[in-house]
Amino acid sequence: MKWVLNLGLSLVLLGGAAFLAVWLIRTRPKPGHSVQPETAVLVRTMRARKGREVITVRGMGTVIPARKVVLQPEVGGRVVEQAQELVPGGRLAAGETVLRIDPRDYRLALAQKQAQLEKARLDLAVEEGRRRVALKEWESLKKGMKGASPDKALVLREPYIKNARAALDAASSGVEKARLDLERTNVKAPFNSLVLSENTEVGQVVTPQTQLAVLAGTDTFWVQTVLPVESLRWIEFPPSGKDTGPSAKVIQLLGEGKRILREGKVLRLLGDLEAQGRMARVLVAVEDPLLLHGSGEGESLPLLLGSYVRVEIRGKEVDGVFALPRTALHDGDKVWVMGEDDRLEIRPVSVLFRERKRVLIDGGLGEGERIVVSPIPIPAPGLKLKTQVEPTPALPPGGEGK
Structure with missing residues (x-):
């Protein structure tokens, strides 16, 4: 009978403990619902100002x-002198002698042409003298001449005179040509130039087809x-x-x-x-x-x-545009705007021109709106924002800001 008593006592204790646990659970105080305050994200902003901007x-x-030229001589011959600056990287002034070609043959040619010119002048003078004599004879014979008279132009030697004058003109042109050839033995720089390359040396025989140097204007x-x-x-x-x-x-x-x-x-x-x-x-x-x-x-x-x-x-x-930092533009055509209620607006805008550090906006913004120019980790429309209040800088003496 003793074990029955112990069993009953155990069941009573277990039942009491279960009842007490249920009662404590049902009568515990209910927790209150606490509302977490909304945290505003700190950002930097600038005011959108419409103005006139210059596009870069x-x-x-x-x-x-x-200016670039391949320098070539106009006459041929042996190079006898060359400018010290006629080397790659050298600088030549306009009209400066670059090199000289042996002028002796050209001096002789000029002397020959001058002698031919003198001979042509003498030939013309002789013909003009003969013409004067023929004119006097013509006038004497004309008085006693009957019937058809001979051709006066032939009698007065006019064809010979024309031939002598043509020879004189040709000799004069020959002298000018010989003088030009002599001058061309001095090869000069056509303009202020830098020597890019050179292909000649003293003693070299050159022709009008020889490329002496390549020059670039400075x-x-x-x-x-x-x-x-x-x-x-x-x-x-x-x-x-x-x-x-x-x-x-x-x-x-x-x-x-x-x-x-x-x-x-x-x-x-x-x-x-x-x-x-x-x-x-x-x-x-x-x-x-x-x-x-x-x-x-x-x-x-x-x-x-x-x-x-x-x-x-x-x-x-361009007039009537907003100039913003390039970092203020997101996703190609969107700007973050801090609205009047200090909440984030993601605003599509019209981009007129993009530069390396700024963009010009011609639509989608209003005068004086606050543009967010600092990064936001997770931008979402309606996000609460706040701006940092910066202290007013001290003015220098005189009351003017820097």
Whole structure:
């Protein structure tokens, strides 16, 4: 009977514990529903301001000579003298003697032609004397002559006179030709030039077909610039034959933040596309590229032929556009706007022109709207935003800001 009593006591204890557990669960206090406050994302903004902007058209180009010539002699002979600057990289002034061809044969030829000219003058003088004698005889014979008279022109030796005058003209032309040939033994530079290559030495026999040197003009270089075809509408090309094209900056990067900067002018649009990328080609002229007459901005280094440079052309002015940083544009045509309720709006806009660091917007924005210019990790329409309040900078003496 004792084990029955123990079993009953155990069942009573288990039942009491179960009842107590159920009661505690049912009578526990219910947790309250707490509302988490909405966190605003800190951003930087700028005001959209409509204004007048100048479009800058950018491209890349190669420096080429504006004037280039293969120098050849006009007469043949042995080279007896050569300019010291007639070496690759040498500089020649316009009219400077590049080399001299042995002039002795040409001096002799000139003397012969001058002697022939003197003989022609004497022959003409003799014929004119004979004509005067014939004229007197004609007048004497004419008085007693009956019937048909002989041809007066023949009697007065007019054909002989014409022949002598023609011989005189030919001799005079021969002298001029011999004098020109003698002058041409001094081969001169046609313009201020840089020697790109030379193919002659003292003692060499040259002919008019010999290529003495290749020269490039140093007063002006051209930059053959390649641009997207669609950007041409923003450039005002000068009329044909004029040099009043828009200004351009030619920049050669040297590394470590250094560069060569030259000012240029747009000359003309070439009539064909660049073969590789099918880009438009524009010529930009740069005066004094080698700094022979002054100094340029930057490292004061010459702009060398063959250099690959960046070109920035001043384009047309456009009115009524918003200029924004390039980083303010997202997905190609969208801008983040901080609305009046400080919430994010993802606004599609009309992009008029894209530059390397900015874009010009001509539709989709209002004057004075706040444009978000800082990154947002997860941008979503309606996202709560806030801007950082920046302290007002202290004014310098005089009350004017810097």
